[in-house]
Amino acid sequence: MHSELPEITTAWVKASMQPLYKKKIIKEQVGTRTVTKTKGIFNKISFEAEEAVYESKEEWVPTGQYSDTEINIEEFSSNINKICQELAASGYKVTQIIPINSGRYKYEYKEVGSRERILGNTEAITGGGYGYGYGYGITDGVIIVGELRV
Structure with a gap:
């Protein structure tokens, strides 16, 4: 019997980047109080008037x-779990999960x-060379390999 499904299948799962957050001070009204005012x-x-009472709170909010x-x-x-569950429901057994990595780098170079110089017959030298440099690896995603169960 010949199945319409391929014997081996793959699925790409992309890794999304972590959102950045910043601390924000939020003033929240927690009640009111009666105060005596003069005019x-x-x-x-x-005369007496109601005045709002506020409390400051720190909250981490996304920067976008x-x-x-x-x-x-x-x-x-x-997302990896979801794809593995979908493959299993379609009759596949996950046989491999292969990470795909790439490199990032940054540096600064100054001419x-x-x-x-104003006084004297000398010159001032500035800049030149690399100020800093670094590199690192990061996971871009994974390839999930599934084999059709017989």
């Missing part, structure tokens, strides 16, 4: 930007510059 310069009149060094591992793990 007028010469004929002062006192994403990290270039950290993946969102919770979402990535959930050598010089200028004549």
Whole structure:
């Protein structure tokens, strides 16, 4: 008997980057209080009024930007599990999960510059060379390989 499904299948699961957060101070009204106020310069009149009472709280809020060094591992793990469950429901056994990695780097280079000094017959040298450099690897995603169960 010949099945319409391929004997071997693969699925790509992309790793999304971790969202960045910043600390924000939020003022939240927690109640009211009655205060006595006065108005007028010469004929002062006192009256009572309700005034809002606020409390400051620190809260981490998303910036709308994403990290270039950290993946969102919770979402990535959930997506891998979802694909594995879909493969199993379609009659496949997951045989391999292959990570796909890439490299990132950054550096700063400054050209050598010089200028004549105001006093004397010498010149000032500025810049030149690499200020810093680094590199690192990051997981872009995984390839999941499934084999059809017989």
